[in-house]
Amino acid sequence: MWSIIFELLLLTNILTSMHTTLKATQVSLDALQRTNDALQSTNTDLVKQLASKTADCIELNKENMQLRNRLLVADQPSTKQDARCQKSLLIGSSIVRDVDETRLLDTEVISISGGKIADANRTIAEKSGSYKSIILQVGSNDCAKCEDLDKIAEDYKMLVKGAKQRTNNVIISSITPRTDNDTAQATIDLINAGLVTIAEDENCTFVNNDLDFKLRDGTVNAGYLLPDGLHLSDAGTNRLGVNLKLNTNLKSVAKPRNRRRNKPKHNATNKCYSP
Ligand SMILES: *[C@@H]1O[C@H](CO)[C@@H](O)[C@H](O)[C@H]1NC(C)=O
Ligand SMILES: *[C@@H]1O[C@H](CO)[C@@H](O)[C@H](O)[C@H]1NC(C)=O
Ligand SMILES: *[C@@H]1O[C@H](CO)[C@@H](O)[C@H](O)[C@H]1NC(C)=O
Numbered sequence: 508m509w510s511i512i513f514e515l516l517l518l519t520n521i522l523t524s525m526h527t528t529l530k531a532t533q534v535s536l537d538a539l540q541r542t543n544d545a546l547q548s549t550n551t552d553l554v555k556q557l558a559s560k561t562a563d564c565i566e567l568n569k570e571n572m573q574l575r576n577r578l579l580v581a582d583q584p585s586t587k588q589d590a591r592c593q594k595s596l597l598i599g600s601s602i603v604r605d606v607d608e609t610r611l612l613d614t615e616v617i618s619i620s621g622g623k624i625a626d627a628n629r630t631i632a633e634k635s636g637s638y639k640s641i642i643l644q645v646g647s648n649d650c651a652k653c654e655d656l657d658k659i660a661e662d663y664k665m666l667v668k669g670a671k672q673r674t675n676n677v678i679i680s681s682i683t684p685r686t687d688n689d690t691a692q693a694t695i696d697l698i699n700a701g702l703v704t705i706a707e708d709e710n711c712t713f714v715n716n717d718l719d720f721k722l723r724d725g726t727v728n729a730g731y732l733l734p735d736g737l738h739l740s741d742a743g744t745n746r747l748g749v750n751l752k753l754n755t756n757l758k759s760v761a762k763p764r765n766r767r768r769n770k771p772k773h774n775a776t777n778k779c780y781s782p
């Protein structure tokens with residue numbers, strides 16, 4: 508009998524203990540379920556966030572591509588936002604004073620009366636923006652005022668370097684011959700030979716006006732000069748225009764007579780050596 512009671516008690520104990528364990532299991536199961544729910548909602552959140560980040564990324568990528576394309580376009584000189592980019596510049600001494608800018612297309616003409624190489628250099632340096640091409644027609648005054656050939660050639664090299672800051676197409680026009688000063692003409696011949704080398708070194712086009720302005724025997728074609736033996740006649744101005752391939756639809760690029768000899772717009776230095 509005692510043994511039966513004992514066994515029952517034991518059984519009760521076991522049952523109670525089992526019940527406690529079951530309860531505990533239930534509690535941890537509930538906790539597990541909650542963790543699982545939490546994880547699942549976190550997971551959903553993460554997926555949502557990932558989707559939104561992916562969309563952001565695609566947007567950024569698109570924007571990046573657009574910016575890169577704009578940069579590529581901006582890098583090309585032909586599309587620079589500079590109207591003068593399409594313009595050419597003819598700059599020189601009074602040798603070009605009768606070239607009529609209004610008869611030319613997309614070409615600016617600057618004539619510096621009495622102007623020397625350093626004056627052209629300074630005038631170009633004062634300009635901003637770029638040109639399609641820059642044509643240099645200067646040096647006659649240097650050759651008549653200065654006998655230091657190296658100095659003249661050095662000045663010209665500087666001028667070309669300055670011009671190349673404004674265009675990648677520099678055209679060196681040979682100094683046109685003059686009959687008013689033989690010493691100056693001898694210097695001009697030597698400097699013109701030096702300009703060929705400068706043009707080669709600096710990747711410039713050289714235009715040799717002597718082919719027309721001088722006759723076969725080496726004398727100057729007087730028809731291209733005015734009686735002063737220095738400045739160009741209309742024929743000379745037009746010849747120069749053809750040699751330089753100035754952009755025009757007209758037969759003549761020379762100013763009509765009533766528009767001649769305007770006051771010089773640009774200052775010139777009078778010193779042999781540039782400042
Ligand atoms: C030409 O201009 C540059 C500035 O662009 C200057 O540094 C240089 O000294 C000038 N050269 C001459 C010969 O005037
Ligand atoms: C040489 O000059 C031409 C224009 O006359 C230009 O198109 C070319 O890029 C230049 N080459 C170099 C190496 O600078
Ligand atoms: C002629 O040119 C030389 C320099 O080549 C100069 O010294 C001389 O003064 C010039 N003569 C005249 C009359 O201008």
Ligand SMILES: *[C@@H]1O[C@H](CO)[C@@H](O)[C@H](O)[C@H]1NC(C)=O
Nearest residue numbers: 629633771772773774775776
């Ligand atoms: C150019 O000449 C004008 C008039 O003679 C003068 O007022 C001006 O200061 C000069 N400019 C330069 C840069 O020498």
